[in-house]
Amino acid sequence: MRPSETSRPGPSSRFFILTFALSWALWLPLMLVSLGVIDTSLSQDALVPLALPGVLMPSVAAVIFAARRPASGGVRALLGRLLIWRVGWWWALVVLLQPAVVGLTVLLIEFLDWGEPVGVTYPASSSALLTSVVFLLIAATGEEVGWRGYALPALQSMHTPLVSSVILGLVVATWHLPYWILQDILGTYGPGYFALNYVFVLALTIQITWIFNRTRGSVLVPVVFHVVFNTLNVALLPVTSSVPAFAVLTVMECGIALPMLGSLDRRPRMTQPAT
16 A cells, blocks of 8 residues: 555545535535624524525535445445335334433423423424424435445444444534534523533434444434434424433433443444445
8 A cells, every 4th residue: 555545534534524615615604694703684594594505415425425436336325225214123213212212301301390391392283394394304314314324334344333433423513513503502502502412412323323233224214313303302392492401311312322332342243335
């Protein structure tokens, strides 16, 4: 191997660089507008809709890199992970785990009287709920094709699932920072909220890796997992809108991830090709 090749970033590193470049090229200017650094006529309410295409960039970057490697199956193999749906009883865990955790969090907050209780957000109509679910499905697919379809297999070709999860969780949380800031999370909740987000994302990343490696590398499974939580949190029970509730939720998610660590400290049985 030539010296120039040893210093060349790996497939996951190049993917991360492109994903950040594509998303942050959109998010950073909007973040500066939100902070008042750039003066425009845009209202705060208009910033988040303008930023939404940025959540699709992980999948765009994944498609670009997969297309460059047709010998590994290319884009067809990448998107084919979305069609792996026969995973048996794992669907029960994917669909029911987060509703159980969120519901228990809400009950604990109310029982312990920690801050304002999390109220149910009733959708304006069934069509409004359906619209939210469709949007969240598109957004989750835009992320998961990149994070789990491309990045996780590439990382697991070089590291254990545990190390891969830690790397991916830190990257995903950092990638979200401008998007969180332009939503005024910093001004509303303070810097401690960002620390909670990092721990929360890391715990969920460990859970998803554990399930991903037991469902034949299905990307559909992480997409549904992602959509179930986001639908609950955005459209029904906004548990992350309360710092005490979010803290309790994060502790519970860590408790779920903890027993998974042992099995993630060794190579998965399934082959994880780096496309």
